[in-house]
Amino acid sequence: MERNQTRRQIAGMRQSLFDQGLVDEQFVQLEELQDDANPNFVEEVATLYYRDSSRLIQNLDQALEKSPLDFNKLDNYMHQLKGSSSSIGAKKVKAECTHFKEYCRTANREGCMRSFQQLKKEYALLKKKLEAYFQMARQAGPSNATCRPK
Amino acid sequence: MAPQQQFHVLAVDDSIIDRKLIERLLKTSSYQVTVVDSGSKALEFLGLNEDEQMDQDVSSVLPSDHQQDLEVNLIITDYWMPGMTGYELLRKIKQSKSLKDIPVVIMSSENVPSRINRCLKEGAEEFFLKPVQMSDVNKLKPHLLRGRAMEDEPIINKIEATLEVI
Numbered sequence: 225m226e227r228n229q230t231r232r233q234i235a236g237m238r239q240s241l242f243d244q245g246l247v248d249e250q251f252v253q254l255e256e257l258q259d260d261a262n263p264n265f266v267e268e269v270a271t272l273y274y275r276d277s278s279r280l281i282q283n284l285d286q287a288l289e290k291s292p293l294d295f296n297k298l299d300n301y302m303h304q305l306k307g308s309s310s311s312i313g314a315k316k317v318k319a320e321c322t323h324f325k326e327y328c329r330t331a332n333r334e335g336c337m338r339s340f341q342q343l344k345k346e347y348a349l350l351k352k353k354l355e356a357y358f359q360m361a362r363q364a365g366p367s368n369a370t371c372r373p374k
Numbered sequence: 375m376a377p378q379q380q381f382h383v384l385a386v387d388d389s390i391i392d393r394k395l396i397e398r399l400l401k402t403s404s405y406q407v408t409v410v411d412s413g414s415k416a417l418e419f420l421g422l423n424e425d426e427q428m429d430q431d432v433s434s435v436l437p438s439d440h441q442q443d444l445e446v447n448l449i450i451t452d453y454w455m456p457g458m459t460g461y462e463l464l465r466k467i468k469q470s471k472s473l474k475d476i477p478v479v480i481m482s483s484e485n486v487p488s489r490i491n492r493c494l495k496e497g498a499e500e501f502f503l504k505p506v507q508m509s510d511v512n513k514l515k516p517h518l519l520r521g522r523a524m525e526d527e528p529i530i531n532k533i534e535a536t537l538e539v540i
Binding site for chain 1: 389390391394397398399402452483505507508
């Protein structure tokens with residue numbers, strides 16, 4: 225009984241990731257690459273993503289403190305962040321990366337600052353939700369690996 | 375499929391996430407995979423120094439050459455990388471006598487028609503938009519099979535030439 229409840233909970237958490245626009249179809253693609261031999265693939269990718277993104281966000285933070293802003297450099301960092309966000313299916317973060325890049329293109333300092341604040345919010349939310357989701361899935365045991373419901 | 379028959383793909387990408395993804399995609403297709411994080415490392419793996427381009431003699435076409443234990447049957451590379459871009463890597467490969475027949479595929483997060491055309495013109499077999507998916511990786515098979523068919527040709531010609539002499 226308890227198992228079914230947990231399963232429903234996990235499925236619900238997964239669904240809300242999509243419903244809230246946090247992840248897109250690419251996330252599903254990652255899930256489909258999971259199998260018995262690679263049961264934690266999605267979580268592994270997510271972990272790499274957190275590590276890589278936090279490095280880039282830190283670089284961006286530092287670069288945004290400079291005056292004048294090096295928009296090329298900023299665009300460069302953001303290009304990388306957009307790329308990895310896209311690869312993991314981080315829909316909202318990716319969209320915010322696009323906004324930021326547009327502000328870089330027009331050398332809009334204010335726009336960059338605002339956009340970056342928003343991006344950090346989106347990123348933090350996504351990370352929180354994903355971590356909670358994976359933790360729940362792990363607690364439920366190996367048979368509940370974060371695969372698509374059959 | 376006997377292990378020697380497995381295709382070996384060399385993947386090049388500076389992004390750690392994309393390296394993990396492409397590796398998984400390729401392994402799911404039962405390819406043997408080597409992943410490196412830069413163009414220069416790719417050339418190193420292929421046994422080609424950056425300065426060395428032409429003048430590889432015919433014998434280096436055979437897999438038993440140099441540090442490479444395994445023949446590389448296809449190279450898939452990201453376009454935008456610091457240092458050497460995927461395009462530059464493609465050019466070096468196509469300019470090398472020993473490597474020019476290895477099919478090369480380019481991946482990019484940006485859909486830029488002029489970029490795509492330039493790569494295809496330079497000899498890339500395919501251009502995949504990122505994020506790369508299983509449906510893209512499925513397109514690699516014909517290029518790999520064609521490569522293998524071409525490989526057998528020079529050996530057959532050699533055998534025939536030898537038989538004529540006897």
